[in-house]
Amino acid sequence: xxxxxxxxxxxxxxxxxxxxxxxxxxxxxxxxxxxxxxxxxxxxxxxxxxxxxxxxxxxxxxxxxxxxxxxxxxxxxxxxxxxxxxxxxxxxxxxxxxxxxxxxxxxxxxxxxxxxxxxxxxxxxxxxxxxxxxxxxxxxxxxxxxxxxxxxxxxxxxxxxxxxxxxxxxxxxxxxxxxxxxxxxxxxxxxxxxxxxxxxxxxxxxxxxxxxxxxxxxxxxxxxxxxxxxxxxxxxxxxxxxxxxxxxxxxxxxxxxxxxxxxxxxxxxxxxxxxxxxxxxxxxxxxx
Numbered sequence: 001x002x003x004x005x006x007x008x009x010x011x012x013x014x015x016x017x018x019x020x021x022x023x024x025x026x027x028x029x030x031x032x033x034x035x036x037x038x039x040x041x042x043x044x045x046x047x048x049x050x051x052x053x054x055x056x057x058x059x060x061x062x063x064x065x066x067x068x069x070x071x072x073x074x075x076x077x078x079x080x081x082x083x084x085x086x087x088x089x090x091x092x093x094x095x096x097x098x099x100x101x102x103x104x105x106x107x108x109x110x111x112x113x114x115x116x117x118x119x120x121x122x123x124x125x126x127x128x129x130x131x132x133x134x135x136x137x138x139x140x141x142x143x144x145x146x147x148x149x150x151x152x153x154x155x156x157x158x159x160x161x162x163x164x165x166x167x168x169x170x171x172x173x174x175x176x177x178x179x180x181x182x183x184x185x186x187x188x189x190x191x192x193x194x195x196x197x198x199x200x201x202x203x204x205x206x207x208x209x210x211x212x213x214x215x216x217x218x219x220x221x222x223x224x225x226x227x228x229x230x231x232x233x234x235x236x237x238x239x240x241x242x243x244x245x246x247x248x249x250x251x252x253x254x255x256x257x258x259x260x261x262x263x264x265x266x267x268x269x270x271x272x273x274x275x276x277x278x279x280x281x282x283x284x285x286x287x288x
Contacts, residue, residue, distance in 0.1 A: 002027045006050045010065075013053065017066040018144055019200045019229075021222040033068045040064065067145035074113040076165035077120045078215070081266035082244045086211065087124050090242055090268075094210050095135060097240065104136035106238070108209045110199060111217040112141035115152030115192075116161070119184055121213070122191045123170055140206055142197035153194045155184030199229050208238050215267075216246035227255045234258050234271050243269040 002010075010030060011022040022029075030046070038049040041061055053061065077083050086107075094105050109118040118141035125137045143149045158181040162171055175182040197203055199217070212233055218226045233243060234257045243258055245251075245267040251258050258269040 002030055002046065006047070009050065009054060013062065014066060014069055015222075017062055018069070018198065019221050019225045020066070020069055021220060021225070022069075029069065034065065037061075037064050037068050063146070067147055074116045075161070076116045076170075077167075078117065078165060079247050079266070080165075081247075082213070082215065083120055083124055085244070085264070085266050085268060086121065087128065090211055091125075091128060091137075092131070093240075095132070098210070099135060104138045105211070106138045106207065106209045107140070107211045108206060108213070109139065109141040110197070110203075110212060110214040110233075112143050112149075112152055112194075114148055114157075115141065115155060115184075115194075116157075116165070117141075117213060117215070118152070118192050118194075119155065119174075119188060120165075122188050123174055125191070126174075126188065139192045140195060140209075141192050142195040142203070142206070144196070144198045146196055149194055149196055153189070155189050156181050157184075158182075200225070203232070204236065206236070208236050208241075210238050210241045212237065212241070212243045215244060216249070218245065218249050223254060230255050231257050237271060240274055241270065245269060 007022075007027060007030070014020040014022055034046055034049065038044075038046055041049065041052070041064070043049045043052060049065075053065065091105065098105050107121060109121060112118050118139055122139055125132070125139070141152065143152065156178060157175075162175065162182050171182065174185055174188050176185055177183075195206065197206070214229075214233065218229070221229065230243075230251065234255075237243070242261070247267060249267060250260070251269060256272060259272050261268040261270060
């Protein structure tokens, strides 16, 4: 049983460190995710870990707690529609523009977790080589949690993970069997630049992007944090750039800087006023 004061303290620590809005009634998450952190730092139980966090926390200890709590659910080609949009709509639309500008297409997978999303993107890009011609595609994948990012870089997945969303053809083409599962082939791993990045902090060093995947991440943030992250992403989009949110996520009541693409079959957003972007409405009134 987690004491009320400890729960409030952890919620504040997580909000400051990672932006995670823990909310009420999530004690079970702390109880399920933090025991390995307590063991790592040689504490006998969670109360001892919480006391240390209050009185003698190190940056490493605080980061380990935040890392454990921010590792999210992910799978290959999750929801599929965003990946179809990338292949059938976004990349074909971008090609004439980037060719005229003499630059690569740049895609950012923010909060990439254990890597299934950026590898799904890389598979699509590889399969579009004939369409792309000589046009390069740069894929940047970032995450807050260093252990999670290390696992993404390694690209090794167990039988259960490769069976979740990954077509057999892709498994055969892009993975090699290893003793502890299946590993993404080197060419695909090398196609992605992995970066450790806290979305609460500046990400201007990553550069500008044509496509940003930030799916099923904002649900963990409170409204002011969502607004801050989305508006900073909007500032780093190339003209005509697109943001992809999770299927249940939207910008209503959060920001008017990004609006949904007209007729989009998935959560595609562009900066207000750009081609295809139209104000969302609620109750018949424009909110953007």
